[in-house]
Amino acid sequence: MLPPIETIVENFEFIDDWEERYRYLIELGRTLPPADAALHAESNKVLGCASQVWIDLNVDASADVPRLHLRGDSDAHIVRGLVALMVALFDGKTPREAADTDAFALYTKLGLGEHLTPQRSNGVRAMADRIHRDAVRLAA
Template sequence: MATAAFEDIAETLEFLDDWEERYRHVIELGKAMPPLDDSFHVPAYKVEGCASQVWLRPMLTKERFDFQGDSDAMIVRGLIAILHALYSGLTPAEVLKVDALAEFTRIGLKDNLSAQRSNGLRAMVGRIRDLAEAAA
């Protein structure tokens, strides 16, 4: 159950020839994200379990799930942008049905991340699922 925005990213990554180009695209996705105001770079929004500094600010209702995110690492910021494309606009109940790690495997990203980045991705997905459960 992937959103149209996520499918657009998947198609672009599939079109790119090598992983260096794909990583560049992921970084560009992160650069294109709106910045998270510094006032949200606080422990309440920090995601534990990431090697990089990561913050996710929930912006959700019972009807729609959304969040803002930021990281001090550009590749992680790109992963946040992809997670945003995967989840934004779904209901909290729909968020809980998404297998993000399977989607990242399908587009080849999970298998091409370092162990630390994979752990961070799992931590971000865990935080998103926790937020969705609380809102559902």
């Protein structure tokens, strides 16, 4: 099960070695539920990522306050971990909260920009932009 984003941030701060952080990121990716064929639809594909990335963002309107439900997957282990960060950050937020959340700030706070390739950094930016666009659309 994917831990809350606050726990993930604390764990990153606790782990000093970047090889261990990469392993933790990969483990986070393994906590995502298996993707079904519907998630891998072309409409869920995130453009701008070097790896294959799929993100599906829906609104669960069954509660008093509508909340986002985010699913994601990737064909690369580390990128799947980055997708897991996005899921932990956005899943359960209202569309307005998600629209107001700066996902790239989390990426920077965790120091990932200094340790990932420029292609992966661009992929994180593409994921964050896609989620932000969808959240703004759903909040309207």
